[in-house]
Amino acid sequence: DTAVSQTPKYLVTQMGNDKSIKCEQNLGHDTMYWYKQDSKKFLKIMFSYNNKELIINETVPNRFSPKSPDKAHLNLHINSLELGDSAVYFCASSQDKGVGWGHYEQYFGPGTRLTVT
C-alpha cells in the first residue's frame, strides 16, 4: 500500500500550458505539503495545508495554486507554465503540527518530474 502517491510521475509540456499534479495520502494525516526540488537537489517548501489553514511560501508565484477536495488529497495546479518551472515536485504529509515541538516527520511521495519545453 502506497502511503503518499502522486500522478503523473513524469510530465512534459510546453510553455504557457496549464497543468495539474495530483497527490493522495492514505495515512490519515491532517497536514499536506508541496515541495519543489531543483536540478541541484535543493528542496524548497511551496505550501503547507490542513483543514484550517493554507500557508504559502511568499516566494511561490501565484501561478501555482493548491486545491484540496478533501483531507486525503492536495493537488497542485500550475498556470502559464514557464521554463523555470522545470523541476521535481514532491507531495508530503504529516500528522498535524505537534504542540510545542513543531512538525512531526513527513512522508513523501515519489515525485513528479515536470519538464517545460
Place this chain on the structure above:
Amino acid sequence: SQQGEEDPQALSIQEGENATMNCSYKTSINNLQWYRQNSGRGLVHLILIRSNEREKHSGRLRVTLDTSKKSSSLLITASRAADTASYFCATDAPSGAGSYQLTFGKGTKLSVIP
C-alpha cells in the same frame, strides 16, 4: 534564506566504513530531522531529534545535536552499498505568524563502494 547546510557535499567510502555527515543551521529550532533520498525517489524520514535531546540512535544511525553550536551530525556505522543515497537535514523552526516550517539543506551525496 536557507536554514540547514550539510557538509560535506559528497562523500565516498568503502563498504564497512563509517560515514559522518554534518549539518549546520542558523536559527533556534524545535527539532531537527534527517532524511534519505535514493536516486529518482522521494525522501524517506530517518530520525527526528528534539531540541532538548543531545543524541539519538536508530539501528546503525546515530544523530547528535549541539544547539549551542547550531549543528548536528549523522553517523552511519558499518556502511553498506544500499546506503548509497543523498542525505538531508531539515530544521523545524518558526516561520512567522505562529506557524512552523521544515527547511531542508542541500544534502550530502553518499556513495558506498562495495
